[in-house]
Amino acid sequence: MTERQLPGYRRIANEVRAAIAAGEFAEGDRLPSVSALAERFAVTTGVVVRALEVLKAEGLVIARHGSGVFVRRFAAIRRSSPARLSRARWGTGQMIQDADTEVRPRVVDVVVAESPAPAWVAEPLGLTSGSDVLSRSRRFLVEDRPVQLAVSYYPADLVRGTRIALTDTGPGGAYARLAEQGHAPAHFTEYVRGRFPSPVEAGGLELQAGTFVLEITRHAFTAAGLCVEVNRMILDATAYILDYTFDA
Amino acid sequence: MTERQLPGYRRIANEVRAAIAAGEFAEGDRLPSVSALAERFAVTTGVVVRALEVLKAEGLVIARHGSGVFVRRFAAIRRSSPARLSRARWGTGQMIQDADTEVRPRVVDVVVAESPAPAWVAEPLGLTSGSDVLSRSRRFLVEDRPVQLAVSYYPADLVRGTRIALTDTGPGGAYARLAEQGHAPAHFTEYVRGRFPSPVEAGGLELQAGTFVLEITRHAFTAAGLCVEVNRMILDATAYILDYTFDA
Numbered sequence: 001m002t003e004r005q006l007p008g009y010r011r012i013a014n015e016v017r018a019a020i021a022a023g024e025f026a027e028g029d030r031l032p033s034v035s036a037l038a039e040r041f042a043v044t045t046g047v048v049v050r051a052l053e054v055l056k057a058e059g060l061v062i063a064r065h066g067s068g069v070f071v072r073r074f075a076a077i078r079r080s081s082p083a084r085l086s087r088a089r090w091g092t093g094q095m096i097q098d099a100d101t102e103v104r105p106r107v108v109d110v111v112v113a114e115s116p117a118p119a120w121v122a123e124p125l126g127l128t129s130g131s132d133v134l135s136r137s138r139r140f141l142v143e144d145r146p147v148q149l150a151v152s153y154y155p156a157d158l159v160r161g162t163r164i165a166l167t168d169t170g171p172g173g174a175y176a177r178l179a180e181q182g183h184a185p186a187h188f189t190e191y192v193r194g195r196f197p198s199p200v201e202a203g204g205l206e207l208q209a210g211t212f213v214l215e216i217t218r219h220a221f222t223a224a225g226l227c228v229e230v231n232r233m234i235l236d237a238t239a240y241i242l243d244y245t246f247d248a
Numbered sequence: 249m250t251e252r253q254l255p256g257y258r259r260i261a262n263e264v265r266a267a268i269a270a271g272e273f274a275e276g277d278r279l280p281s282v283s284a285l286a287e288r289f290a291v292t293t294g295v296v297v298r299a300l301e302v303l304k305a306e307g308l309v310i311a312r313h314g315s316g317v318f319v320r321r322f323a324a325i326r327r328s329s330p331a332r333l334s335r336a337r338w339g340t341g342q343m344i345q346d347a348d349t350e351v352r353p354r355v356v357d358v359v360v361a362e363s364p365a366p367a368w369v370a371e372p373l374g375l376t377s378g379s380d381v382l383s384r385s386r387r388f389l390v391e392d393r394p395v396q397l398a399v400s401y402y403p404a405d406l407v408r409g410t411r412i413a414l415t416d417t418g419p420g421g422a423y424a425r426l427a428e429q430g431h432a433p434a435h436f437t438e439y440v441r442g443r444f445p446s447p448v449e450a451g452g453l454e455l456q457a458g459t460f461v462l463e464i465t466r467h468a469f470t471a472a473g474l475c476v477e478v479n480r481m482i483l484d485a486t487a488y489i490l491d492y493t494f495d496a
Contacts, residue, residue: 018446082495085494085496184496188494191489191491193489194462195306212442238442244440246492
């Protein structure tokens with residue numbers, strides 16, 4: 001689709017986005033008024049209002065009631081997988097998300113349940129499809145904003161009767177409990193993709209229409225190569241920067 | 249936004265997406281005709297057509313001229329950073345993207361240039377902002393579909409007069425050449441985020457309006473901790489699954 005074929009509000013959204021990217025409007029700046037933008041781009045105020053709705057949905061600008069529309073400060077959560085999942089952390093009773101810099105998401109809505117494993121969970125865990133797994137689902141909030149949904153799955157036989165089956169897994173969380181059972185995670189693989197959310201995910205993350213998520217699926221392995229957890233995380237893509245370090 | 253507030257075509261897009269997710273329509277299946285879908289969801293054919301446009305933009309379905317709309321086979325490129333960047337690969341003259349499973353993106357439109365470094369490039373490279381950097385920009389195609397844009401930046405003083413300044417960097421690519429200069433990459437950090445593309449990026453990747461990209465920024469460090477490359481990659485999010493492995 002060429003620029004010329006775009007609806008007017010999309011074209012204006014692109015113009016304002018480019019001006020932000022070029023530094024004409026800096027983080028925290030108030031944008032010119034709707035009428036000033038309409039005059040600048042020679043469009044109606046209605047087109048500008050729709051363009052700003054696009055940029056709000058993208059998380060690029062934010063409306064403050066009564067004071068205008070501002071370029072959002074990009075305060076993404078730095079999520080460093082190697083650092084946050086090191087044994088030095090959960091092995092000493094710390095919470096994994098305490099490694100996330102500056103902002104520490106808090107956990108709410110913990111639901112523990114047993115159910116038959118779907119194929120994408122059963123296969124890495126080495127179970128036959130439909131075997132019982134224990135799932136722990138929860139949401140992560142920063143201040144009052146939901147930023148992540150996560151569901152961890154464990155073979156039911158492995159964790160039934162342990163504190164992993166309780167709402168509060170105790171110091172160091174599920175990985176510390178697995179270690180106590182002789183199943184300490186030693187290696188992890190995370191699969192990352194971007195996609196549009198399902199309606200349930202969009203609801204849980206309070207996402208506006210047209211926004212998207214990062215889906216991370218983590219497999220945790222013991223030193224012996226046994227997969228003991230599959231964890232699927234759905235992240236508000238505007239809220240996170242992921243970082244991964246590795247050697248040549 | 250609740251389901252009730254959504255425009256009709258968004259609601260129908262959600263319904264069809266859910267049916268695909270639930271397996272009612274499997275990968276490769278032809279969807280029912282527009283009129284059949286309109287009847288099923290009690291909406292006009294116009295609403296169904298717009299809903300299918302949404303799903304096409306998401307990469308979930310694909311129209312085949314004259315034969316209908318099909319659920320796309322998800323043949324994402326598996327991009328395994330630790331495996332593809334191992335010295336065992338580039339140190340023996342192989343191309344990094346040969347590690348990508350099944351599909352091997354080919355490189356086109358290589359442009360080499362010298363220019364002043366923007367701050368986000370200068371800072372990790374330990375240069376003052378505006379210092380000269382050599383940039384190598386290129387696009388990656390799978391068959392004829394663009395899937396990635398990438399620009400690598402090197403301190404100009406480090407690579408001027410080497411094969412890194414030529415279009416063809418030779419066997420093993422830029423990392424092999426850096427190693428020959430005594431600057432072999434030993435450690436990498438990749439920063440991953442999802443965002444909407446700039447108009448230039450959308451053009452280069454031939455993305456439809458409303459789709460999004462994964463942005464990966466890689467810093468390559470020598471064993472001595474010197475950053476010798478900053479590489480920013482813009483990926484069509486529907487074309488890739490990234491994977492990262494690390495230890496506890």
